[in-house]
Amino acid sequence: MRNGDNEQAKAVLLDLSKTYPELSGPYTNLGLIYFREGKIDEAEASFLQAIKVNPKSAVSYNHLGIISRGKGKFQEAKAHYQQALKINDDYAYAHLNIGILYDLYLGELDKALDHYNRFQSLSPEKDPEVEKWIVDLERRIKTSN
Template identity: 55%
Template structure:
């Protein structure tokens, strides 16, 4: 009975953090390092350093993201693949293609897309975060740790990397004090308090003192 409870608890927590977030910033389309909200974009070059983007490209990219949000998987995949072919120097389409495959549980395809995104832009923290999740699921805990640490070196305020790193440290590596720090940091970086993570912090705080 106890094992069943712990197993369900672990699955709930892992599933909670594995939710994907769409990358909508135009800067990511341009291959610059950006993060999803609420993290601060610390690695973005000055505006005059950014490449000029054809409005048609931006429109196509937004259309692909709209298809993703609407659950039109085939349409979104086709649009993103076309963008990766026509504009191979932009990391955004590859990263979102990875998220699309990730959501469909096609993890090998997702991994390949995220890695392709990193070849274009090694500072793409969204791709690093998702590769961490994929590595964790494959039992490659040290590799997952490397991905999360790299993401946080690039952007220390990237909330989702803190969240997933905390889960890795707590549930898979038994490093409770470190996990607690990352959960607390995640909570500080989110615009609204995450009620679920608040419970984790209280629970982990008690266990870490034992």
């Protein structure tokens, strides 16, 4: 997958998913490839299959949240992100994505700020873009009070 040969990677992952249907990894990785290719329905089906096989796949729940958010299903997205965080509260990208959801789509600024800060604390290096979002959110929260 890392060298960009998606077709070969998909073929190997499809073969693995048939040989070892009890493993969630091939389905999750297929979902990631499909997602990057913009094949959202295929990605969603792969992530759902990964969760069916392994209900503790935080990566799959996180990406299902991204897909749901993209479809305008904000409460469904929230539930997926929350499930990812229930599985692994140290999963930085689930904190980032639920923060974006709270900030831009649900208007729950305090919750967004908490999750952006948690993302930054879990990341090896602070993301300068998220740092700007935090400053902006703090300003918006202060002026709304």
